[in-house]
Amino acid sequence: MAQYDKSGLEKRMKASLEALRHDLSGLRTGRANTALLDSITVEVYGAKMPLNQVATVSVPEPRMLSIQVWDKGNIQPVEKAVRSAGLGLNPMIDGANIRLPIPDLTEERRKELAKLTGQFAEKARIAIRNVRRDGMDDIKADENKKEIGEDDKKRLETEVQKLTDQMIEEADKLSSAKEQEILTQ
Numbered sequence: 001m002a003q004y005d006k007s008g009l010e011k012r013m014k015a016s017l018e019a020l021r022h023d024l025s026g027l028r029t030g031r032a033n034t035a036l037l038d039s040i041t042v043e044v045y046g047a048k049m050p051l052n053q054v055a056t057v058s059v060p061e062p063r064m065l066s067i068q069v070w071d072k073g074n075i076q077p078v079e080k081a082v083r084s085a086g087l088g089l090n091p092m093i094d095g096a097n098i099r100l101p102i103p104d105l106t107e108e109r110r111k112e113l114a115k116l117t118g119q120f121a122e123k124a125r126i127a128i129r130n131v132r133r134d135g136m137d138d139i140k141a142d143e144n145k146k147e148i149g150e151d152d153k154k155r156l157e158t159e160v161q162k163l164t165d166q167m168i169e170e171a172d173k174l175s176s177a178k179e180q181e182i183l184t185q
Contacts, residue, residue, distance in 0.1 A: 003138040004148075004156060006163075012131045013167040020124035020171055024178045027113050032059045032102050036089075037067070042081040044074045054078065065089075065100040072096055105182075113182045121175030125168050132164040
C-alpha cells in the first residue's frame with residue numbers, strides 16, 4: 001500500500017500555519033487582545049490550570065483587559081501568574097476583577113516584537129519543510145517498493161514542492177502583516 005498521502009501532508013502543513021497564527025496572536029501590538037493571556041497558567045487547587053479555566057477574560061476598552069476571577073480565593077494566584085508571565089503587564093486588583101492596562105509600546109519593544117515575529121515565522125517554515133521531507137521520504141519508499149514509477153515519483157515530488165512553496169509563502173505573508181502591524185501602531 002502506498003505511503004504517500006497528499007491530504008495528510010497538506011493537513012500537517014496547515015497545522016503549522018495555524019500554530020504560527022496562534023503564536024502571532026499572542027504578540028502584543030498595543031491593543032488589548034484576549035489572546036495575549038492564552039499562554040498563562042495559574043497554580044490553583046494544587047494544579048496548574050490555563051487562565052481561561054479559572055476566570056473570564058474580556059476587553060472592555062481598546063487598551064484594557066479585564067479578568068473576572070470566578071473564585072475570589074484565586075485572585076492572588078491569577079495576579080501572580082500574570083505578573084510572572086513576562087508580558088510587561090501590571091495587574092490591578094479591583095474587587096473580584098483584575099484590570100490590565102495595555103501600555104504604549106516603545107520603539108525598542110516594537111523591534112523586539114518584530115524580531116520575535118520573524119522567529120515564529122522561521123519555526124513555521126522549518127515545520128513545513130519537515131513535513132515536505134516526510135512526504136518526499138514516503139514517495140521514495142513507494143518507488144522502492146515498486147508501487148509507483150519514476151515518472152509518478154517526479155510528478156509527486158513536484159506536487160509536494162509546490163504545496164510547500166504555497167505554505168511557506170502564506171507563512172511569510174502572515175509574518176510580514178504582523179510585523180507591519182507591530183511597527184506601525
